Amino acid sequence: MAHFTVDMAHSEIGFSVRHMKISKVKGxxxxxxxxxxxxxxxxxxASKIEIEIDVASISTRDLARDQHLISADFFDADRFPKIYFTKTDLIPSDEELYTLTGDLTIKNVTKSVTFDVLYKEKKQTEWxxxxxxxxxxxxxxxxxxxLTYNALIEANGTIIDENIQITVLVALNSY
Structure with missing residues (x-):
């Protein structure tokens, strides 16, 4: 088996959520x-993929919001400091498209999730x-x-949408 490392300088685990029915908060x-x-x-x-995310490393570029997100109202990082993803299946559609299914664990709740994956490119580095x-x-x-915290707004709705868009950009180096 070959081992691959994530190029942290060129990779990102991100999310976005509709906020107050107006805009999206990204983090x-x-x-x-x-x-x-x-x-x-x-x-x-035929791969093995396991990802472990430090909840307290969340950033939405708003310190007060970030502190609220790691509190017991949301992620409860003191009790549940990690988010986990473990691949259960990866099916290629063609040479560039895949369907990745795995177990996502947040706050000790595990659910199967499916990602659409696009193989963007292969680059030769200067090394x-x-x-x-x-x-x-x-x-x-x-x-x-x-993750159930919410509040009502006057415009007949809630502040935070239920659906969270997760987008991961990953650059893998083989060694």
Whole structure:
């Protein structure tokens, strides 16, 4: 099995959610680890993928909001400091498109989620190694994972939408 490392400088785990029916709040998780093993990059269907995200590394570029998000109202980072993803299946549609299914665990609640994956490109680095770039996206319902905090607004709705768009850009280096 080949081992792949995530190029942290060129990778990102991000999310967005509709806020107050007006705009979207976007954020990222700045600290995470990934264990990715596969026979070759062309044989990702036979891979092992495990990701561990540090909840307290969340950033929406608003410190007060970030502190609220790691509080017991949302992620409860003191009790549940990590988010986990473990691949259960990866099916190639063609040479560039995949369907990635795995178990996502947030606040000790595990649900199966499916990502659409696009293999964007292969680049040769100046250090004579190959980097493979992928984008992955899915939508989850935050309430399915116990993220139920909300408040009503005068415009007959809630402040925070239930659906969360997750977008991952990952650059993998083989070693």
């Amino acid at each position: 990222t998780f700045g600290s995470y680890t990934a264990k990715i093993e596969a026979p070759t990059i062309q044989e990702l269907h 004579n190694t190959e980097t493979h770039v992928f984008t992955c996206s899915t939508v989850i319902n935050r309430k399915d994972f116990g």
